[in-house]
Amino acid sequence: MSFTMYSTPWCGYCHRLKGQLEREGIAFEVVDIEQQPEAAQIVEKVNHGNQTVPTLVYSDGSAQTNPSIAQVKEKLAALA
Numbered sequence: 001m002s003f004t005m006y007s008t009p010w011c012g013y014c015h016r017l018k019g020q021l022e023r024e025g026i027a028f029e030v031v032d033i034e035q036q037p038e039a040a041q042i043v044e045k046v047n048h049g050n051q052t053v054p055t056l057v058y059s060d061g062s063a064q065t066n067p068s069i070a071q072v073k074e075k076l077a078a079l080a
Helices: 012-024 037-046 069-079
Strands: 003-007 029-032 055-058 063-065
Touching: 003 012, 003 037, 003 069, 012 069, 037 055, 055 069, 063 069
Parallel strands: 003 029
Antiparallel strands: 003 055, 055 063
C-alpha cells in the first residue's frame, strides 16, 4: 500500500475519491476514523486539530487533505 485513506462512512468526498481510485486501479487502505479513535488523532495532527476527511497519509509520512485524483496520481508518481 502506498497510502492510507482516513475517512468516515457518511463523507461524500471520501466516497467520490474511493470510486475514482478504484476505477484507476490504485490500491490503498481505508481507515474509518469513527471506528478507530487513534486514527482520528492522526487526522487531527495533520489537519491542525480538525477531523477533516478524506485525509491521505503516504508511505513517506506526507499527507493530503481532500485531494483530487490528479493530485494523488502526481504524489504516487513522485514516490515511485
